[in-house]
Amino acid sequence: MDISNKTVHYSGINALRLEWPAELSVKYGVLITFNEGEEKSNEVKYEVQITRLKPSAEGQPLFQIERTSDVFINEILPDLIADRLAYAVGKVFYPLVITVDQNGGFQRIYNHQEILQRWQSVKKKVLDNFEGSLVEGYIERMEKQLVNPDSINLAFLNNDWFIHTFFKPLYKEYGQNRNSESIYKFPIARGFNVEGYLTQEKLGAQSNSFGAIELIHNGTIKPLEDELYITNTATGNYEGYYLLHPKFKRIISVVSDFSYGAQEKAKVKVKIALIPENDQEFDHDFELDTNVKGLPVTEMVVLDGPSKKGFWDRLLNN
Template identity: 70%
Template sequence: MDISNKKIYYSGVNALRLEWPADLSVRYGVLINFKEGEGNTNEVKYEVRVTRLRPGKTGEPLFQINRISDVFINEIPPDLIADKLAYALGKVFYPLVIAVDHNGGFQSIYNHDEILKRWQLVKKNVLDNFDGCLVENYVSRMEKQLSNLDQIQQAFLNDWLIQTFFKPLYKEYGQHRTAESVYKFPIAKDFHVEGYITEEKLSGQTNSFGAVELLHNGIIKPLEDELFIAHRHTGDYVGNYFLHPKNKRILSVVSDFSYRSQEESRVKIRITVIPEDGLEFDHDFELESNVKGLPVTEMVMIDGQSPRKGFWNRLLNK
């Protein structure tokens, strides 16, 4: 469906509420670009399927994440032994079920018991296909870490997909459609850095291709420490979230990060929906209500005219 010739204006309450139905599964492509100092750039690419599950035992929102493709590093599968080993062992985590808070922010790993059950088969496959003392030591360390849920959850604080996709986006943004939060991302690992002070700006109308747009602008916030020299740790963050106009699930994330200490690190991440076969990405954008004055989960469509463009053209050439 083409709604690129329509705009939707939010009514009274400036809020985002996630209405992703239980059991709805969405496929995403993930592209992450890393650059350290003046060194080479490395690119990681893979696909995942994200499914909204029914609430957990205590009512917590749950999502399942499953990798559905190989992981490509600079357009090829892992070729170094260490990379192959890490990739093979990492399969134990998927499908991964996580709990999020009611604003959509990552909280915890929910299916730790299932991960432990999968471990024996993954371990056997690795030992059957890799040889050497290094492999046995790696497997032994992995086994100890898996038994400790806190260590696993700490490890996923460094997972770019989870730490970008599952942020607390779903909340009220006030009269001026703005909010402010401090967000931590894997690029800033220094203990002296609290995160990025981030201004969050919710658009007042859908953009040119019919999506709700949320813009983040952040700068590094150092911890207060008398021995810490603030100017040595700087950086900025710009993130664009494009959301489905009806259920507010993520259609795409386009984010850039920088962090400067001894040298500069940069990360660019792109996460975008991959439509199911035969469907356009906006096939279900059509709204069921034209009633003004409803909460932000309902919207009014205003006709206009603009030529239809492809998804990436509409995304990157707003």
């Protein structure tokens, strides 16, 4: 349904509530760009399928993450031995099932036993395709990590940009002024001298030009309040731009920029975008119905005609 010429104003409790039925899968493209200094840049690209699973026996919300494509580094498959080895070994984690809190924030890895069961077949393939002391040492370290679920959780918390960006606690109350404040710690800021990015979260009061809900994050590094780090104050900024489905509140796209470092800053840009099924437009199901439960729509205002932008321009606001 084309609603690119309409704007929806929200009222009521100013909250986001995720409406994602169990067993429904959505595909996304992921693009992560790493910059260290002005000249060195690397780009990682892949596709994932996210499935909302039925709650666990304990009632925990569960999501499955499955990579549906190869992982490309600078538009090619990993070519360095170390990169190829890490990629091959890392396949043991997928499909990955995680638990999230009631606000949608990542909590922990749920299918640890399944990962352990997959390891023997993954290990055999690695040993069939790689050889040498580097491989043996890598496998030994991986096996020590796999048996400890806390080590796996920590590895994803420290390194996985997709999980950090996609599974944020977005689904919550935003108050009368549609503002909230949180501290987020992303992989780029690993030092013990920072608490994270003190982030202002702003929920849009109306839909954007093609009907999506906007959520904007702006954060700055918050140093750890500890006398040991008074002379080692890091700096950095975070900007996140989320587009959410107007009816189901699922993520349509995310564009986030991160910087960290006192002098020569490291920078990371993360882009995540929904991949529509069957050549459909990403907004094909933006059907607005005031009778739908959980949709706080009060009025629709017609603007001066539909947007003429292309698919990616409209989606990523470029």
